[in-house]
């Protein structure tokens with residue numbers, strides 16, 4: 001039987017990463033973030049990492065073939081009972097088609113595509129000022145969730161925090177453009193398949209978590 005697999009969709013800063021972490025901790029789901037995989041490839045110095053670095057820093061999309069390859073590897077290797085959270089994938093219609101075919105191959109399907117809706121004006125504030133714990137990935141924000149005063153991550157106690165190279169105004173403009181041009185058509189694609197659900201991404205974190213839970217348990 002297919003596990004409860006979901007896609008979290010929304011522009012950069014919508015809260016996909018934050019909600020994914022909560023679902024991983026609370027429900028034993030496995031997060032598949034192509035953005036995290038690509039950042040990992042960059043820091044590990046692989047050939048693919050070098051190829052994608054400049055594209056990512058500009059805020060453009062890397063090629064479908066690369067991200068589909070990354071997802072294919074995970075889908076064949078991992079079989080989580082709690083299901084997969086696709087975070088930041090698919091981002092193009094070709095990726096959406098490829099995901100459908102890959103899931104068919106492994107006898108899985110997507111239960112819900114959850115669109116996290118937010119205003120662009122809020123995204124700029126959310127994205128500039130965010131940082132993550134280098135050890136565990138806990139997300140912080142200069143205004144709304146500052147790093148604890150003692151400099152230790154509240155989740156794991158580590159003391160190194162990183163900011164993403166593409167969390168700047170120029171790259172964000174391109175990332176939003178890429179979202180509206182290439183990714184937002186997927187909203188219609190999944191609506192037509194009867195899989196689309198919406199949550200208000202402007203609500204506070206707990207409220208968004210509850211809205212997602214209502215969809216998963218409904």
Ligand code: AMP
Pocket residue numbers: 012034035036038055056057059060061062063064067087088089090091095166175
């Ligand atoms: P994210 O962490 O999801 O915001 O992704 C960061 C960057 O990685 C994006 O701006 C793209 O350059 C690249 N990226 C991540 N996922 C994808 C994808 N599914 N398709 C193409 N590029 C991607």
